[in-house]
Amino acid sequence: MNGYLTLTRKELRESLATYRVLIAAAVFLIAGISGPLLTHMLPDLIRHSTTGNIKIIVGKQTVVDAVDAYLSNMAQLPILAAILLAMGAVAEERAHGVGAMVLSRPIARSAYLLAKLTGYGLVLLGALALGAIAAFYYIALLFADARLGPYLAINLGLAVTLLDVLAITLLCGTLLPSGVAAGGVAFVLFIALSTLPALWSPLGDNLPMSITGHAHALLSGAWGAGDLLGPVLGGLLLAAVCSGAACLALARREV
């Protein structure tokens, strides 16, 4: 694919030069470690914040609570950050004339788009890895019975979810005229996809968002590696379909 490597290198260098890497790393790191840390501190925090005759009893926090908190955090702010970081990637470049100067050169339009998917994907997955490793360090340090296998499975679900969010955002950026519109529509689509597992399980169970919904089952061993196959493949298929649609849309789009 003509231009793919050059464009990918440019995306990665741009991520460093514009502090995109730093922002993503900070967001994922804070979201990641705050879950287990706050879970561990929760009984003390509540004990110190109650006064007089009011007594709130909080049970002993376990590794399941810590992973739950981690998951809950990672499914919110980092997803929003991913949309915010990627929403202008195509739409703004197209609107501001950078796209015209690049696309009038002998490169494949699909290379332009896939380089963005790769560049942003590597930044987001790297940030997720950083947040996940830091969070697991505290989980293992503060809670008994921390198991790496189910934790990796949950993060696999998060990684595929991030790829889906990124592919949807890039598709919206290709179809819509501005970055803000692309980000807004991508966010609405992500919310719709996140509610699918609860609304229609045959489809929803094969989306990566369902993995995070089965965190307890994964931690207790009720869900195994085989159960992950459907959601992971479903998520990768969704990312591939969105990326393919974005490539087709950009190939036909006037710049």
Add this chain to the structure above:
Amino acid sequence: MYAILCQGLSKRYANVSAIDHLDLSVPEGSIFGFLGPNGAGKSTAIRILATLNQPTSGDASIAGMSVTKHAGRVRRVLGYLPQEPAFPSWMSAREFLEFAAALSEVPARERRPRAAEALDLVGLGDAATRRIGGFSGGMKGRLGIAQALIHRPAVMILDEPVSTLDPLGRRDVLRIIAGLRGTTTVFLSSHILDDIDRVCDQVAILAAGRLIVQETITRLKERYARPTFVIEIAEDAASLAASLSPHPWIASATADGRTVRVLARDLARAERELPRLALAGGNTLIRYEQVLPSLEDIFVRLVQPGKEGAA
């Protein structure tokens, strides 16, 4: 041999015809001016030639290759500067040119020397390592030219390359463009008709999506030349212009301060009678001159036939 050839090129958006059966032929090695008022369809035509848009019907070729059927090959021989170029502000000028060279398949070992050569050519050699984000509008304009010629294209398409530049920047960029004559075909659109007059060999004038004329500037002036006289008097020129206008051998008489610009329909009569009429009301004559029409006179006459001579 033509570097650019358009045959029946048309582009429609819903019910609006942006370009209507445009036929153009741009000779190799020439500097070609593409003129037209706002909304004439210049940028639409340019984006089709730059392989960024598709025509509704008709076709165009660059260096003998169809822009619709062989877009990839066309892009290898084409340098393009969009109307409002934007650059990655975090890159240095040299990095950006090396990036552009890589995208245009310039071999890796040649990219840095080519970038240095292009920066020197546009007068940015000293700013090679500076971030583009800190560049002035003029520097960005020159960098835009440099990126369009980094891969030594056979054809360069420049959409309003000097519109954002100050007079010095314009002069420099026009000098660069003029220096490409004979080696690179330059297809240039601009609103600044003096610039076109200064550097272009040929022009095409477009109005409402249709080609009005394509001609060398010299022939255009010969063909559309109308005898023009400038009369400067010591008094206010409004009453003199008003007294000249009704004569049937005068196309128009326009006052500007103490000067009247007269466009004649009948040259012989104008030469015979104008000096006498200029002095008729007891005016004090300061200057009486027959002048050549400017490209602007011709442009206004062609795109606004009802207002000829008004400019």
